[in-house]
Amino acid sequence: MFxxxxxxxxxxxxxxxxxxxxxxxxxxxxxxxxxAIFHDRAAVDRTLQGEDPVxxxxxxxxxxxxxxxVAFGTSIAYPGKIGDEYHMTKGHFHTVLDTAEVYYxxxxxxxxxxxxxxxxxxVQELRKGMAVYVPGRxxxxxxxxxxxxxxxxxxxxxxxAGHDYGTIETKGFRKLVVERGGAPALIDNPLWxx
Amino acid sequence: MFxxxxxxxxxxxxxxxxxxxxxxxxxxxxxxxxxAIFHDRAAVDRTLQGEDPVxxxxxxxxxxxxxxxVAFGTSIAYPGKIGDEYHMTKGHFHTVLDTAEVYYxxxxxxxxxxxxxxxxxxVQELRKGMAVYVPGRxxxxxxxxxxxxxxxxxxxxxxxAGHDYGTIETKGFRKLVVERGGAPALIDNPLWxx
Ligand SMILES: [Mn+2]
Ligand SMILES: [Mn+2]
Numbered sequence: 001m002f003x004x005x006x007x008x009x010x011x012x013x014x015x016x017x018x019x020x021x022x023x024x025x026x027x028x029x030x031x032x033x034x035x036a037i038f039h040d041r042a043a044v045d046r047t048l049q050g051e052d053p054v055x056x057x058x059x060x061x062x063x064x065x066x067x068x069x070v071a072f073g074t075s076i077a078y079p080g081k082i083g084d085e086y087h088m089t090k091g092h093f094h095t096v097l098d099t100a101e102v103y104y105x106x107x108x109x110x111x112x113x114x115x116x117x118x119x120x121x122x123v124q125e126l127r128k129g130m131a132v133y134v135p136g137r138x139x140x141x142x143x144x145x146x147x148x149x150x151x152x153x154x155x156x157x158x159x160x161a162g163h164d165y166g167t168i169e170t171k172g173f174r175k176l177v178v179e180r181g182g183a184p185a186l187i188d189n190p191l192w193x194x
Numbered sequence: 195m196f197x198x199x200x201x202x203x204x205x206x207x208x209x210x211x212x213x214x215x216x217x218x219x220x221x222x223x224x225x226x227x228x229x230a231i232f233h234d235r236a237a238v239d240r241t242l243q244g245e246d247p248v249x250x251x252x253x254x255x256x257x258x259x260x261x262x263x264v265a266f267g268t269s270i271a272y273p274g275k276i277g278d279e280y281h282m283t284k285g286h287f288h289t290v291l292d293t294a295e296v297y298y299x300x301x302x303x304x305x306x307x308x309x310x311x312x313x314x315x316x317v318q319e320l321r322k323g324m325a326v327y328v329p330g331r332x333x334x335x336x337x338x339x340x341x342x343x344x345x346x347x348x349x350x351x352x353x354x355a356g357h358d359y360g361t362i363e364t365k366g367f368r369k370l371v372v373e374r375g376g377a378p379a380l381i382d383n384p385l386w387x388x
Contacts, residue, residue, distance in 0.1 A: 001305065002380045006316045009308055010327035016210070016300065061327070067261040068293040068330045070350055098262040104298075104348050106210065111195070114203055122200045131348075133204035133255070136262045154298050154325075156264055156350035186196045 012061065016106050019074040019152035026057040029090065031082065036169065037090055039176055039191055043083030054078055055087050056142070069159030075103075077110065077144040077151040084178040091141030091173060093117075095162025098136035103153040105130050110151035111184070114138040115173050123175075123186065126151065139168055143177050145184045206255065210300050213268040213346035220251040223284065225276065230363065231284055233370055233385055237277030248272055249281050250336070263353030269297075271304065271338040271345040278372040285335030285367060287311075289356025292330035297347040299324050304345035305378070308332040309367050317369075317380065320345065333362055337371050339378045 013021050020026070030052045035044050047053070059073030080087045091113070094101075103112060105126040112132045114122040116139075124132045126142075134140045144151035171193045177184050207215050214220070224246045229238050241247070253267030274281045285307070288295070297306060299320040306326045308316040310333075318326040320336075328334045338345040365387045371378050 001319045001378065002317055004315065004317050004380070006318055008310075008314070008329040008332070009306070009316045009318055010329075011318045012325050012327075013323055014298070014325060016323050063294070063327065067354075068290070068352060070264075070294050070296045070327070070352065072296045072298075072325065072327070072350065096262070100257070100263050100353075102264045102266045102350055104208070104266075112203070116202075120202070121198065122203045123196055123198050124200055124203055124205045125195045129207055129210050131206050131208060131266065133206075133257065133264070133266070135202040135204075138202070154348060156266065156296055158262060158264065158352055159294075160261075184195065186198070 014074045014154065019076040019106060019150065021059060024059055026059050028057045029055050031055055034090060038082040038085050039189060040083030040085060047082060053080065056089050063159050065159050067158055067160045070156050071159050071161065072156040075142060075153050075155055077142050079144050079146050079148055079150060081179060086143050086145050086177055086179065086184065088143040089141050090165055091139055091168045093139045093164040093167055095164045096160055099158045099161035100136045101134045101140065101155060101157035103132050103134070103155045106152040106154055108144060108149040108151035109146040111143040111145060111177060113141045113143055113173060113175065113177065119174060121175055126153065139173070141173060145177065208268045208348065213270040213300060213344065215253060218253055220253050222251045223249050225249055228284060232276040232279050233383060234277030234279060241276060247274065250283050257353050259353050259356070261352055261354045264350050265353050265355065266350040269336060269347050269349055271336050273338050273340050273342055273344060275373060280337050280339050280371055280373065280378065282337040283335050284359055285333055285362045287333045287358040287361055289358050290354055293352045293355035294330045295328045295334065295349060295351035297326050297328070297349045300346040300348055302338060302343040302345035303340040305337040305339060305371060307335045307337055307367060307369065307371065313368060315369055320347065333367065335367060339371065
């Protein structure tokens with residue numbers, strides 16, 4: 001607006017309905033990238049014979065990885081199920097375990113599944129206008145339980161947090177969210193490894 | 195949704211149009227609290243003879259003040275001017291100077307004014323769907339340049355950052371945003387103290 005050189009601050013667009021940016025490239029996670037994440041492996045294989053759907057996408061702004069910085073962006077989980085299991089993100093711990101994260105839901109209907117290393121489980125329900133604070137030490141995963149709408153969230157976490165995907169990839173979460181009688185149900189993960 | 199005790203995570207509502215929460219109390223900043231912030235002191239006094247308008251309000255979620263936590267909430271600056279100067283927040287540095295902050299604009303049209311201790315000035319324009327990253331070391335102030343709409347932002351910053359309002363209260367920002375010919379103009383602050 002003014003004749004000012006903005007050299008240190010950053011301006012970025014995230015559409016509040018779709019979550020998508022017109023100027024930044026997202027990281028896209030297709031089903032083939034997440035084959036071992038969904039519990040019904042036969043359903044995974046059946047789906048992949050026809051298509052390789054985008055399960056979710058998100059943005060990494062590449063901010064410096066210091067405790068003074070804030071990593072932020074949007075995350076979009078698309079509606080659908082693999083077998084009876086709702087579309088979801090892979091889920092992760094933070095490498096610096098004791099770091100939190102806030103998610104503000106811009107669109108859709110979903111759940112934030114959280115689990116501590118000791119096995120404490122929390123699940124918060126997200127709708128447009130709700131913010132969930134994931135406390136430090138909890139792994140977290142977004143789950144889209146809407147039949148039709150993307151689950152769009154704006155997230156922010158400390159720059160030095162880091163991502164540990166390996167623990168979840170190996171062990172899974174203790175609980176899963178599947179459709180039972182047309183509605184979400186929380187069940188024990190049959191594949192959870194103690 | 196499920197029979198789960200959510201004891202460590204937090205769920206909170208922020209209306210995406212108004213920015214307001216139905217469950218949390220905001221901190222409200224009226225003109226009388228900001229008399230020395232606006233440059234036209236005569237206009238401040240004239241306004242206060244008739245009313246003491248809310249200039250802005252915001253939420254403090256009270257998260258722990260550690261580098262692992264994330265302070266977050268919404269900020270709402272109401273439309274209007276005091277004399278020729280647009281409604282704005284007081285503005286502050288972070289006590290831990292080298293901490294950043296992200297603002298995601300949910301409604302309205304405004305500016306993020308930023309200034310480093312060395313006098314570098316940056317101004318980014320905010321509209322719905324734009325996020326601005328305020329880098330560490332920069333004082334920051336939100337300015338509402340819409341004639342009619344509130345400027346609503348969702349913000350997040352490192353839990354340990356702290357607020358230093360005193361420097362700005364004493365010295366002011368080097369630049370002000372005032373209306374000239376019906377549009378925002380950036381001018382030198384006539385009251386800026388070197
Ligand atoms: Mn995370
Ligand atoms: Mn701040």
